Amino acid sequence: MGEIADTIIANPFKIIKGCPQTLQARRIPEIVVEKTQESSSTTASLFAGLKMFVAFCIFFQIMGFLASARSTSINDGHGLRNIVYLTGQHPIAPTHMPELQDVTHVALAFMSSNLFNGNNEDRVQWPLFTSVDHARRLFNPSAKILVAIGGWGDTAAFEHGARTSSTRQQFSRNVAAMVQATGADGVDIDWEYPGGNGEDYKTVPNSQKEWEIEAYPLLLAEIRRALGPSKIISAAVPGKPGDMLAFTPLTVPRIMAQVDFLNVMTYDLLNRRDNITKHHSGVVNSLEAVDAYISAGCSPDRINFGLAFYVKYCKTEHKSCLEHVSKTGSALGCPTLLMEDPETGVDLGRAGAFSWHDSVPDDLRDSFARAQKMGRYDNEGGGYYYWDEKQDLWWTYDIPRAITQHKFPRVLEARNLGGVFAWGIGEDAPDFKNFEAMTKGWRQANNKQSDETRSEL
């Protein structure tokens, strides 16, 4: 934890220095001015120089216009979305990667949902780990900046806000006031999850949250009414079918009438509620997630699938896992140890995660090194994994090559999804290899899509 905190201080957001066009255009007049001062006898050549300068300016204006027109069209949904979350845990963006220019949306995670109940409309400060303006300077100026509200465990204020027609209106007016005050392009609603199965699922039964299934689309409708049609509303939604309590053929069309797109969390699909090993963000279980939304009535082009820029692990049994391996040839589907208290849902410390930016915990270092060296890619389920029989640890994560070569063709292209998102860009610091792979996959898919559109015309 200490290291994370240090990094945040040591890596204050560095502002990337505008687009190349702007820089070039700015540098040229300076040269001309210097020449004018040097010599007044070369008026003719100066005039020619000026003409060239004007031509240059027009050229760069056009280039700039084309570049912004292209970016705008991506954001308007005529291309694939390429979204990153920028998180308070790892608020780091690369400074010199050209891939930054391809990010279409950035979701700042998280702003507490507590800010949106009661009359907060005159509030000036809307606490967040960064500002919208600051975030805007890190990416392409045309990238849309969204404030992500909520997050895992932050459900109480949604439950309060969604309760009645007047609380929904108040909540939504506050959301609109926040968007206005921060200058954001919209919001990402991260209620995990309406209808239950959230962090408190063992202490508050889902039966007490059933009303949320109806209230969720109503809350989204109020938020849309308060924000108007031009702001973006997205929702981060569960990736495990068992958690999709509020996402049925009855509700999904009503949800989609209000939001622009869904970020389907196709990761953490192995969590501590499981009892056998699996990929936490595999191709097949990602498809299962997005297919559930599609069959509930969501148009595929309004779905973004999620990439996780972190590593997951859990403890397995020893003997029965060895037997499983000798029987099936793989440790996929091995029994895990009990990972949470069945009564309280409390974490028993047998599963965990760390991002690519975190240092590997000491007791896991050797085992993770073995996973990195000897892990396999499962072509069938679509995920990189390793079972370390020395420490009885199951490892599951994505490798950059698999993101580009498997995830994009087999998930995004296979279902004609509208985009991809990553949790989160700073989690991939300092090398940003996964972000690089994501951008590569996105570019390939985007190019294929525009080729198809062209051939249809």
Ligand SMILES: *[C@@H]1O[C@H](CO)[C@@H](O)[C@H](O)[C@H]1NC(C)=O
């Ligand atoms: C494992 O979990 C599944 C649900 O995911 C459950 O149906 C099953 O009973 C569990 N098995 C054991 C041995 O706890």
